[in-house]
Amino acid sequence: MIITRTCSDKDKSDMKKLWNELFNDSERFTDWLFDYRFLPEYCACTYDDDLLISGMHSYPMPLLIRGKEISSVMISGVATIDSYRKKGLMHSTFGHLMNELYDKGVFATTLKSVSLPVYYSLNHYGCTKSAYIHSNTQNNHISVADYIPTSSDTDKSDCRKVNIYSEISSLHNCYNIFTKNYSGIAIRDAQAFKRKMDDYLSDDAHAIAVFKNGKVSGYCIYFVDKEISAEEFIANDLFSARLLFKTLNVGRKKIALKTSQIIAKWITDKDINIQDQNSMGIVNIRQLLKTICNNSDYCVKITDSFFDKNNGVYLFNGEKTENNAHMEISSGQLMRLINGYMSLEELASSGNALIYDKIACVEISKMLPKQNCFIIDEY
DSSP, X not given: OEEEEEOOXXXXXXXXXXXXHHOOOOHHHHHHHHHHTOOGGGOXXXXXXXXXXXXXXXEEOOEEETTEEXXXXXXXXXXXXXXXXXXXXXXXXXXXXXXXXXXXXOOEEEEEOSSGXXXXXXXXXXXXXXXXXXXXXTTTOOOBOOOOOOHHHHXXXXXXXXXXXTTHHHHHHHHHHHHTTOBSEEOOOXXXXXXXXXXXXXXXXXXXXXXXXXXXXXXXXXXXSSEEEEEEEEESSHHHHHHHHHHHTSSSSEEEEEEOHHHHHHHBSSOEEEEEOEEEEESOHHHHHHHHTOEEEEEEEEEOSSOXXXXXXXXXXSOBOOXXXXXXXXXXXXXXXXXXXXXXXXXXXXXXXXXXXXXXXXXXXXXXXXXXXXXXXXX
């Protein structure tokens, strides 16, 4: 008999076995993940009698959206064994998890997928972008953009390799300053930041940091193999971004770097590859609208063929209403508007939003302008 349910502690070994079978992660990382990030009450599983055939993980990860903290989870490890694929198990397991998350007071989800269209039917669409830079110092095909530093930049400034734990408070402060410029990014308190650093160090990460007048103004967490892979590249000003990249670029290895579009354009004026990063979805539309907009002048009809709790006509303060809607949109496309990934005009012109009252929608558009949407975390 096939049963879908919330995980319990007894499912840990089966869930870990499924992860190891379907994902190419190191043993050290997988051990760390299941020791410190496996919360069974936030995970869902489907069994056929005693055989685990499908499972997925989620983990509480509050997001900063338009400067406001949103109760969210990171979804990861969505997996179904080969012999049970294309039977709708992902949909049923995901649906069970969404209901559990709703009951736990979660407003939104974020996830990184190899293929974004896989999640369209679940009303999860790309809501953040990342910039990728690939540099080969031997070919020298990346040229750092011209920049003449000011005396305030160079005075008492340096970039050097650091011990992550020794500088963790300074690195965390730099991260917190950085997040204020973005929407859809993970909020990390001191415990969450240390846990993320533990994650990196479980795979032998290195770190360099820029210090300006004794304070960290940028840092890079990276791994060294056949190439340097920069997983977390953060800078709070142009000078720090370029000094970080210059320091990283000193060796003779190729560099693969992921960062925000803003920082990428600070570093170089060419060879930037912009890609969708995480998809996002809505768990509790009422609470999300109340927290982000809290406006009772306009209303929206929301459709959701996957998660029925989102359906209805709502004021932008989250209350349901019998009023005529000023616009209509699916929950997944609304998440793009709320996060600031797309403007209302862009959604309407692409056929992903219906405008019923143009004057009202001009005001809705002003209320929800586009943002710089970026997140580092992928699991």
